[in-house]
Amino acid sequence: AQTVTQSQPEMSVQEAETVTLSCTYDTSESDYYLFWYKQPPSRQMILVIRQEAYKQQNATENRFSVNFQKAAKSFSLKISDSQLGDAAMYFCAYRSGKYAGNNRKLIWGLGTSLAVNP
Amino acid sequence: DGGITQSPKYLFRKEGQNVTLSCEQNLNHDAMYWYRQDPGQGLRLIYYSQIVNDFQKGDIAEGYSVSREKKESFPLTVTSAQKNPTAFYLCASSIKGTTGELFFGEGSRLTVL
Numbered sequence: 001a002q003t004v005t006q007s008q009p010e011m012s013v014q015e016a017e018t019v020t021l022s023c024t025y026d027t028s029e030s031d032y033y034l035f036w037y038k039q040p041p042s043r044q045m046i047l048v049i050r051q052e053a054y055k056q057q058n059a060t061e062n063r064f065s066v067n068f069q070k071a072a073k074s075f076s077l078k079i080s081d082s083q084l085g086d087a088a089m090y091f092c093a094y095r096s097g098k099y100a101g102n103n104r105k106l107i108w109g110l111g112t113s114l115a116v117n118p
Numbered sequence: 119d120g121g122i123t124q125s126p127k128y129l130f131r132k133e134g135q136n137v138t139l140s141c142e143q144n145l146n147h148d149a150m151y152w153y154r155q156d157p158g159q160g161l162r163l164i165y166y167s168q169i170v171n172d173f174q175k176g177d178i179a180e181g182y183s184v185s186r187e188k189k190e191s192f193p194l195t196v197t198s199a200q201k202n203p204t205a206f207y208l209c210a211s212s213i214k215g216t217t218g219e220l221f222f223g224e225g226s227r228l229t230v231l
Contacts (some may be wrong), residue, residue, distance in 0.1 A: 037221070045208065045222040091160065105176070106220065110160040 002027045004094050006109035013082045014117050020067075021077045023092030031097030032076045034068070035106070039089040048090070051075065060062045066111070079114075087116040120145045124209050124223035131196075131203075132231055139194045139226045141209035147221070148214035151190035154178060155206040155225075164207075167192055168214055196228060204230045 003026045013019035036048040051059045053069050058066050067076045092109040122143045131137045152164040163176030167186040181200025196203045210220040
């Protein structure tokens, strides 16, 4: 069974600095998708960034980028020029590339709480 | 604007009572999901539905029930059989056959008194 591990329950960063959140996963599949979701204090989850496993190029979305290391099964999120609005819970998630049955479920990490200090 | 609407945002219930949480989406998404979120435990899948009139149990379905009579609606009933129902509940939807990006509602906080 697939698992997702976020080893940092809490992180903090100074405003305008860069922070990296870690995520590792375990799978025997070669086709899958990885996601980072953000849950701000309002508690509505929002997709931050998505990575397809077949793509070697790391995904980027403005100040957010990932370091996807497929062989190491690592998927870290880098936030550049951190802003106060980045303070949130960040969840890493995995989804199999297969469409049948329960393979459509997302497997979630336990989250990393990010504080941004002014 | 398109999105997912969950109601109520806060709900209190007495032990032994059933309660239904509403989830409506106007995104024309095929799949809908219910998650439970507890501190330190991340998100756990309760039920999901990929098409109208069909749904599957997730990892923690005991004590919950759902229906999917319309594409737009996926209500969750927390029954009296659920031993520890106090939690934050999140509804989500996605387009079938895509990479699986989920769109979430704002959540419902259920407290059992």
